[in-house]
Structure formats: structure tokens, C-alpha cells
Amino acid sequence: MRVLVIGAGVIGLTTAYFLQRQGFEVTVVDRETGVGRGASGGNGAQLSYSYVAPLAEPSVLAKLPSLLFARDSPLVFRPRLEPAQWLWGMRFLAAATRERARATTAALLKLAFLSRDLIEPLIADEAITCDFKRGGKLVVYPDEASFAAARAQVEYQATLGCEQMLLSRELCVGREPALAGYADRIVGGVWTPSDAAADCAAFCEQLADRLRDRGVRFELGREVSSLRARNGRFEGADVDGGSLAADVCVLAAGSHAPRLARDAGLRLPIYPLKGYAITLPVARGAPLPGCSITDIRRKVVFAPLGARVRVAGFVEMAGHDARIPQARIDALVAAAREVIGLKADLRTELQPWCGFRPATPSGLPIIGATPVEGLYLNVGHGTLGWTLAAGSAKLLAEVVAGARSFGTLRAPPTIDPRPFAFT
Secondary structure (H helix, E strand, O other), X not given: OEEEEEOOOHHXXXXXXXXXXOOOEEEEEEXXXXXXXXXXXXXXXXXXXXXXXXXXXXXXXXXXXXXXXXOOOOEEEOOOOOHHHHHHHHHHHHHOOHHHHHHHHHHHHXXXXXXXXXXXXXXXXXXXXXOOEOOOEEEEEOOHHHHHHHHHHHHHHHOOOOOOEEEEHHHHHHHOHHHHHHHHHOOEEEEEOOOEEOOHHHHHHHHHHHHHHOOOEXXXXXXXXXXXXXXXXXXXXXXXXXXXXXXXXXXXXXXXHHHHHHHOOOOOOOEEEEEEEEEEEOOOOOOOOOOEEEEOOOOEEEEEEOOEEEXXXXXXXXXXXXXXXXXXHHHHHHHHHHHHOOOOOOOOOOOOEEEEEEEOOOOOOEEEEOOOEOEEEEEOEHHHHHHHHHHHHHHHHHHHHHHOOOOOOOOOOOOOOHHHOOO
16 A cells, blocks of 8 residues: 655654554655755754643733734734635634633643653664653743643643642752753743653654665655545645655645645645744853753743754744744844853854744644545644654554555554544
8 A cells, every 4th residue: 555645844754654664655755855854854852742732722812912012022923915824813712712722732642642652762763863862841930820820730731641840949940950040030840850852853864764774765855736636535646747646645744734735625724833943052061951941931942952952932923934033043042041041152053943833723733534535634733743743643654554454453543533633
């Protein structure tokens, strides 16, 4: 059975990995000339298995005016004459209820825990060197109100199997000494020992090498112009310079998935949320954070990657605008200086980057079958693509294998796929 995977980011590559293990003949196609070049290339590097609560939750509504219109806001809405942007925004507001946020959190935690159980053995078994470190994650809060909300979330997630600890300011600095100079801006924090960090781009490159060795075919630098469907069934994909035939297609094209899905008559509620990152080399002997850190005040994350630190943040609703304003890079540099005390000359070797996180309004990715026979989706992971990749790929491969078993008895999927179904 031939499977075409559209997208060579971390979602597409892990999908190809688990499909190939199920016995399928897999081809991966991507518009870029290399793998992991999109949102996977410079993401925040955190594997945040316990921090999956959606952006769409009740408290964000009261914050919208300051978040959207403050000049230095971490969340920016740039209005465009684009119906998809406004429709996504209205669906986001509709999803910002306590009930939906909690249901989304519960579903995402199951998917994240599955990913955690899969990604570390995958990295070890395939001998992938990507600066993986399960050093834990510390999220720090600037005021009593935000810390109280965090306490409520920790208590709720404890009922779902999360193991987290609430820390005072002093305990935050004791846990992560890099925060000593920032202590007066911290009220408290949440510590999760099971979270990790790793270089997603390095993971993608090496996983692609392993897949090639096992016969997975790669068609890189070939953009899919359209999907062909007839009488409700997938027939193939048109690419520049020809076409690709397959029995099954998995659309894992990130923020570009909606355009391709329209060819098959599908409307995907996905919009690109632009984010930025820099990667800083740390001089030998200089202090390096021992764990991942998220500063809620700035909405910026810090992840140790060997002798480097990835600093990433911000959310912009501005379409696929690939420009990198100097102000955003300067803000990340300022955050690195203030929050974790990096005092080196940060004007060189910053490796500025931006990417487009493919987000759904609710925060739930879309994984599984579509009304078009033979066409499957693994899209819409937002800021959690690296965190959820392995679990999403495993779930998708199980759904495809179950649908293609032709009467062969197969075990049900590892977790319930229904929360992630296309509707």
C-alpha cells in the first residue's frame, strides 16, 4: 500500500516513520529543498508535555485589548482583507469557554503523554543526536493573579495525571540559579520535572536519513500544486514537473494545508500564528540554564540546547509575512539579558528565525480520516508541533492501518482519536 505524506516537517517525518513501521510504502514530498525547514526549523525547542492548555480560554478575553493593541504586546493581530483570518478569530472567541478549554486540555494531555512515551525511545533507538535533555520545565509568573490561575490549572491537571509542583520565588531561583537577577519580577512558578528540550531541526534531518536507509522515498524541492479527488476518493497529487500517485495521502503540510485541502473540497480551520526565535551560543564556562524556562510576563521561552540557548516567543496573526522585524529580535535579546542573565555580546550569531505555527481556534490538532476516501490529515498543532509530533504520528498511523486492514483484526488506537477528528 503506497502512502504519500505531504510535508517534511516534524509532523510529516514522524508520520512517515510510524507508517513505514506499519509496513506501508511511503513517499514524502515537500516544497522546501531540505527537511524541517518550516515551523520545525527554529521552534522553541521545548517538549512541554504538561503545558498544553489552549490559548482560547476565558481569561484571554479580558486581556485582548492590552494584548492586541499595546505596541510591545507578545500577541499581535494585524488585520488583513482575508476572510480566513476573521473567521478564525471568531471561532477562537467562541472556543474561549471554561468547558471547552478543559475538554481540550484533557485531550491534549493524553496525546502529549503518548508523545512523551514514544519520542524518547525513538531518539535512543535511532541514535539521533539532537541535544535532547529531560531537564524539566519551570514556568514563572509575575503577579498573584496569574500565579493563582496557574495554581488552579495545576490542581485541575493533577486530576488528569500531571505531576507538577508550585514553587515560591525563592524556590524558583533555587531550582534555576540563572533566574537570580530576575527574582524581583517573579511571584512564583510551576515546576514540571518530566518535560524536556531538544533541537527539532537536528531531529528532523537525522530521522530523514534513517527513513531513507529504510526505503522511504523523498521528493524535496517539489511543491504540490493541487490534490486530485474524484467521486469522493483521493487519486493523486500534482507537483511541479509531474504528478505523484498513491493509494493513501496524509496531508501534514502545516500552515499551507488549508490551500491544498480546498482542492479536495475540505475547509480546514487553520491559520498561521507567526513566532520568532534566536539561538545563542554560550561561551565555555558561562552559566547555562539547567532546565527549560517560560516567562509568562514576556511570553518568551528559553531552552538549553547543548552549549546553546534557544530563545523564542510572540504570536502574530499576520498571514504568511516572512519578514523579521529588528524590534522582535531586539525584544528576544533583551529577554535573554534580563530573565536568564546572559551578559555576552548578543549582537552576533543570533540566527534570527521566524516560523508559522498552524493553529486551530480550539487548539486541538486535526488527526485522522476525511470525507474523501484515502485522504487523511495530521495538521493544526499550533505551538505544540514538536511536543505532540510522535503521538500524533502514531495515532494517525494506527487510524490508517485500521482503515486499510481489509478484515484483518487490529487493536484499537492507543488513545481515543475522536477529539481530533475532522468535522
